[in-house]
Amino acid sequence: MFDTALTAKDMVFLAQGAGVTLLVTAIAVVLGTALGIVFGIFRFQVGPWWAAPLTFVLDVSRSIPLLIQLVLANAFMGVVLKLKMSGFTVACGVLTLYTAAYCAEIVRGAVEAVPSTTRRAARSLGLSWTQDMTYIVLPLATRVALPSWIGLALGVMKDSALVYIVQVTELLKSTQILITRLQEPLLLLMICGAFYFVISFPIARFGGYLEKRWSND
Amino acid sequence: MIEIENVRKSFGPLQVLKGIDLTVQKGEVLTIIGGSGSGKSTLLTCINGLEPIDSGRIKVDGTEVHAKGTDLNKLRQKLGIVFQQWNAFPHLTVRENVMLAPRKVLGIGKDEAAAIAEKQLSHVGLGDKLDVYPSRLSGGQQQRMAIARALAMSPGYMLFDEVTSALDPQLVGEVLDTLRMLASEGMTMICVTHEMKFAREVSDRVAFFSKGVMAEIGVPGQIFDAPQNPETAAFVQMTQH
Amino acid sequence: MIEIENVRKSFGPLQVLKGIDLTVQKGEVLTIIGGSGSGKSTLLTCINGLEPIDSGRIKVDGTEVHAKGTDLNKLRQKLGIVFQQWNAFPHLTVRENVMLAPRKVLGIGKDEAAAIAEKQLSHVGLGDKLDVYPSRLSGGQQQRMAIARALAMSPGYMLFDEVTSALDPQLVGEVLDTLRMLASEGMTMICVTHEMKFAREVSDRVAFFSKGVMAEIGVPGQIFDAPQNPETAAFVQMTQH
Amino acid sequence: MFSYTFQWKQAFARLPEMLDGARVTVEIALLSMAIGIVLAVLLTGCRLSGNRVLMAVSTTWVELARNTPALFQIYMAHFGVASFGIHFSPFVSLLIGITFNNAGYLSENFRGALKAIPDTQTRSARSLGMTPIQAFGYVVMPQMLRISFLPMTNQMVWAILMTSLGVTVGMNFDLYGVTQDLNALTFRTFELFALAAVIFYVITKIIQIGARLIASRLFRY
Amino acid sequence: DKLDDIISSGTLRCAVVLDFPPMGFRDESNNPQGFDVDYCNDLAAALGVTAEIVETPFPERIPALMSGRVDVGVASTSDTLERAKTVGFSIPYFAFEMAVTANDKSGITSYDTMKGKVVGAVAGTYEAIALEEQVKAWGEGEFRPYQTQADVFLALSQGQLDGTVSTSTVAQANVKSGNYPGIAVMGKAPFDTDYVALFTNREEYGLINYLDLFVNQQVRTGRYDELYEKWVGGEVPSLLVPNSYR
Numbered sequence A: 001m002f003d004t005a006l007t008a009k010d011m012v013f014l015a016q017g018a019g020v021t022l023l024v025t026a027i028a029v030v031l032g033t034a035l036g037i038v039f040g041i042f043r044f045q046v047g048p049w050w051a052a053p054l055t056f057v058l059d060v061s062r063s064i065p066l067l068i069q070l071v072l073a074n075a076f077m078g079v080v081l082k083l084k085m086s087g088f089t090v091a092c093g094v095l096t097l098y099t100a101a102y103c104a105e106i107v108r109g110a111v112e113a114v115p116s117t118t119r120r121a122a123r124s125l126g127l128s129w130t131q132d133m134t135y136i137v138l139p140l141a142t143r144v145a146l147p148s149w150i151g152l153a154l155g156v157m158k159d160s161a162l163v164y165i166v167q168v169t170e171l172l173k174s175t176q177i178l179i180t181r182l183q184e185p186l187l188l189l190m191i192c193g194a195f196y197f198v199i200s201f202p203i204a205r206f207g208g209y210l211e212k213r214w215s216n217d
Numbered sequence B, C: 001m002i003e004i005e006n007v008r009k010s011f012g013p014l015q016v017l018k019g020i021d022l023t024v025q026k027g028e029v030l031t032i033i034g035g036s037g038s039g040k041s042t043l044l045t046c047i048n049g050l051e052p053i054d055s056g057r058i059k060v061d062g063t064e065v066h067a068k069g070t071d072l073n074k075l076r077q078k079l080g081i082v083f084q085q086w087n088a089f090p091h092l093t094v095r096e097n098v099m100l101a102p103r104k105v106l107g108i109g110k111d112e113a114a115a116i117a118e119k120q121l122s123h124v125g126l127g128d129k130l131d132v133y134p135s136r137l138s139g140g141q142q143q144r145m146a147i148a149r150a151l152a153m154s155p156g157y158m159l160f161d162e163v164t165s166a167l168d169p170q171l172v173g174e175v176l177d178t179l180r181m182l183a184s185e186g187m188t189m190i191c192v193t194h195e196m197k198f199a200r201e202v203s204d205r206v207a208f209f210s211k212g213v214m215a216e217i218g219v220p221g222q223i224f225d226a227p228q229n230p231e232t233a234a235f236v237q238m239t240q241h
Numbered sequence D: 001m002f003s004y005t006f007q008w009k010q011a012f013a014r015l016p017e018m019l020d021g022a023r024v025t026v027e028i029a030l031l032s033m034a035i036g037i038v039l040a041v042l043l044t045g046c047r048l049s050g051n052r053v054l055m056a057v058s059t060t061w062v063e064l065a066r067n068t069p070a071l072f073q074i075y076m077a078h079f080g081v082a083s084f085g086i087h088f089s090p091f092v093s094l095l096i097g098i099t100f101n102n103a104g105y106l107s108e109n110f111r112g113a114l115k116a117i118p119d120t121q122t123r124s125a126r127s128l129g130m131t132p133i134q135a136f137g138y139v140v141m142p143q144m145l146r147i148s149f150l151p152m153t154n155q156m157v158w159a160i161l162m163t164s165l166g167v168t169v170g171m172n173f174d175l176y177g178v179t180q181d182l183n184a185l186t187f188r189t190f191e192l193f194a195l196a197a198v199i200f201y202v203i204t205k206i207i208q209i210g211a212r213l214i215a216s217r218l219f220r221y
Numbered sequence E: 001d002k003l004d005d006i007i008s009s010g011t012l013r014c015a016v017v018l019d020f021p022p023m024g025f026r027d028e029s030n031n032p033q034g035f036d037v038d039y040c041n042d043l044a045a046a047l048g049v050t051a052e053i054v055e056t057p058f059p060e061r062i063p064a065l066m067s068g069r070v071d072v073g074v075a076s077t078s079d080t081l082e083r084a085k086t087v088g089f090s091i092p093y094f095a096f097e098m099a100v101t102a103n104d105k106s107g108i109t110s111y112d113t114m115k116g117k118v119v120g121a122v123a124g125t126y127e128a129i130a131l132e133e134q135v136k137a138w139g140e141g142e143f144r145p146y147q148t149q150a151d152v153f154l155a156l157s158q159g160q161l162d163g164t165v166s167t168s169t170v171a172q173a174n175v176k177s178g179n180y181p182g183i184a185v186m187g188k189a190p191f192d193t194d195y196v197a198l199f200t201n202r203e204e205y206g207l208i209n210y211l212d213l214f215v216n217q218q219v220r221t222g223r224y225d226e227l228y229e230k231w232v233g234g235e236v237p238s239l240l241v242p243n244s245y246r
């Protein structure tokens, strides 16, 4: 097939990069989702006025390139505050906020998507606000949110390719390192792309399937 | 007894209820008819405290609904309500739909709640649908389930808000039959409806609402055959196509 | 004249029309009643060639609808059709809705098309709604607009598929009045409807469909008061709540 | 708290150069949207066409665009395809990368929008004697564009943000590229990138507000 | 201060550019190698600590230092006055001559024949800044900065670039490596000698002092010549600037 100088060691090196990609993604998605749920419900409960400062911060994090957010956070932490933070920490921090910003929107949309008549039906049976939230809103909102949330998690994985800028050697950076040594850009890029695709595609399809299944009832 | 005294209610600049006075006796079946936007649904949601009122008073069995100290969750157990649509909790089976409130609100045990659910569901003719999800039910069956769910709290009153409006014509009959059954069992009911034939047959009194005002109230024979108010006459005429 | 001969039609394994024979004379008003899923809508969409048929023949004024060489776009100009809902093109004003087909299909100039639109819209009582968007119209007004839009193509026949089913009860009357007006003007019409009172009053003949078969056809008096077929009797009974 | 001395003057002195870069950034984004929309309509058509080859090609495109990083797509458009002897300038590579991505995401949006338009709309149009193409052009497409308008606005914002990835293929006259060059000269990382961030934020706000204005003009129904 | 911190922590973290052979690159096992890597190891040994190589692309050298992720830059960094406003430089530890490398098919044979062609260099480097100025002065042709030295040579080999200016050591190492077919060194570029220095935080005088002495000692002990022979070979460039102090 391909006549290549790629060795098993190099594949291990790539796999390490992939591992970093997945680790950064996992941390950002877990923390970001937790934050996003809190932010989302907060915004839904307190209304637009009180949530304005939070809304602004989240909006900023969706409106400037991730690359710049990383560079700025890095420069701010290090140059201005002189905190000794590893690139990995900065990367996880920025990606977490970034995930939270999108997740808050998803959560808010999902809670709003629960028909008010359904909530009224629950309250009219004598269920309290908390009971309504726990037994009716949350289960229903989860169904609405899950497909978009899966999309978000995959998006974060793809966007994590940018954390190379703060010296985190993730998958794409590992690929570039190997390209430097082996000079086989096409083969290496294809391996790298295939990795992302193999993870992303089935999960995206699964999300689409859930969306279809749950929108029917 | 439900006593409504001079109730007013606005949404922003829009005055929806312009001073309603109405008393419903224990065991009475009252039907409310009227054009779209005349405030019928709003009145029902005010009666069980889902919406606050601007002024006036609503008392249920002597308890003032909108007074400060009133425990609304407790009061609502007395007032079953069924809406036009989207009543079912889609993530729970039919049985679980009916069991939820008895278990969480009344704190009844699982087995006992299940028994109540089965009894009420059989009562409305859904004894064979216990374990399916609402999406598998026809619209008429969903509405009957909503009725069973309300009945499972043993309410003293039932409020129905156009429960047949969203249904296919062939399904209307089965739901109306369930309401007729409840009426014959002596349940106190307020029904908002567009089904004039049903209203005439089942009601003790019929109230006609127009633009936030109760324009006329009386026995069915008066409202349908000899309306006093020209608006009532026009409305009744219009709905007899 | 619309001639339907032994028409069969399946969706996959589901046989929806099981051999329908029916002739509608020029000037006649035929109403079709029947339960959900009995194939009423499917028959209408087959008549104007929106759906292919499996076997049999449908002729409109002697032209075979499903024959190879038939210019369907031309044929459809003869057959106006109005559906249950979602008829209005929401991105066009009422006037533009009605003008679109005359302009693009018949190639009529802008001014003339506008004149046609205004005439037809006044005819159905929407002369004052020319420049609003359909979302501003009530459901009944939307349906009347859809009727005007079909009439703007000067069709020889009009097909109506439950045009009042999705409407609030008070709006049903205005649409039925428009249909009555068309009938009185001598339009040839096939109406699928659940409004039994209307069907009885306006139809020359009523056909009852059941599970893909035309179970009974006759003058309204026969179908409603002396049905020959037990299924017809049961259906008529059920819809009289 | 800050032991660092900010030198904002240095950064502001470079504002004209950065604004020139911002213009290029907006140009690339607009161009990639325009081409992307046309391609997305074609892709959507192909995916619904029923022709196996067209469906395979368009589905592959859409899934690749949606399931690999944008940075990867842009890198591929420059260094990957060059392995076949095809050379694109940084500008064109970046444009191709973003457009490829845009077309994929937009096509998915359009397909969703089409599903949301009730079948009876086409039926009504056809029953008035319109041809399939007339029915699509006069009735379905205008509604599809309305439903897709918000996603298209979001995609435009994405396109703006994606231009920052051009530096990996040698782009240096877009906003990010200019900022990076200035940073190499002065090492004033924080000030320069903060200024760039503000410019990016303003651009995206202008796009979002502009889109709202256009929508209120275009879609009065 | 920082010097004490390094000694007490027991590790010296150096920013090194690892796609810049022979100064920094990775071997078959993807481990860091090169002149700068050895230089950092020597510095660590002198301090009596262990070295940690932190890979840093050119544009990220300063942020890496500022964010405290590295202690010292051993990263072939030109000691420009503009940059010295932000960081503190030692005396030069290496000097680069600039060389032109071209794709065989480009028709470039010398620096001047680059006029009107597509040329490139690594974004943010001394030679990139100078070459971009030159292209502007010529008024024709195109300049493209890439993120890494590897990308520049990849682009050159693919024919996306016609020519590049880089340090002659890097040019020779890359041509010799055989990784990039179809490119050759085409003589010197008439840029000033590019003196590169170690750097650390501007206010760390103690450390800067130490670095100055360390560079001086490397030359004095012959270690500089040794490393030069090991990684580059040929005539050792002088670190002294003619007719000036320091």
Ligand SMILES: Nc1ncnc2c1ncn2[C@@H]1O[C@H](COP(=O)(O)OP(=O)(O)OP(=O)(O)O)[C@@H](O)[C@H]1O
Residues within 6 Å of the ligand: B011, B014, B016, B034, B035, B036, B037, B038, B039, B040, B041, B042, B043, B162
């Ligand atoms: N939550 C709300 N916020 C603002 N306006 C409301 C709200 N609920 C109802 N309205 C308005 O109050 C008026 C009365 O509404 P209501 O639902 O009580 O009418 P109705 O008589 O039940 O009509 P229908 O027969 O259509 O159900 C309407 O004009 C409606 O638009």
Ligand SMILES: Nc1ncnc2c1ncn2[C@@H]1O[C@H](COP(=O)(O)OP(=O)(O)OP(=O)(O)O)[C@@H](O)[C@H]1O
Residues within 6 Å of the ligand: C011, C014, C016, C034, C035, C036, C037, C038, C039, C040, C041, C042, C043
């Ligand atoms: N495009 C289609 N694909 C598959 N099945 C269809 C399609 N259209 C209709 N059917 C099925 O064909 C049967 C007949 O449908 P049709 O719409 O003709 O019934 P109908 O008599 O008009 O009923 P209703 O009163 O509910 O409108 C139904 O079972 C329906 O599910």
Ligand SMILES: [Mg+2]
Residues within 6 Å of the ligand: B040, B041, B042, B161, B162
């Ligand atoms: Mg109501």
Ligand SMILES: [Mg+2]
Residues within 6 Å of the ligand: C040, C041, C042, C161, C162
């Ligand atoms: Mg039908």
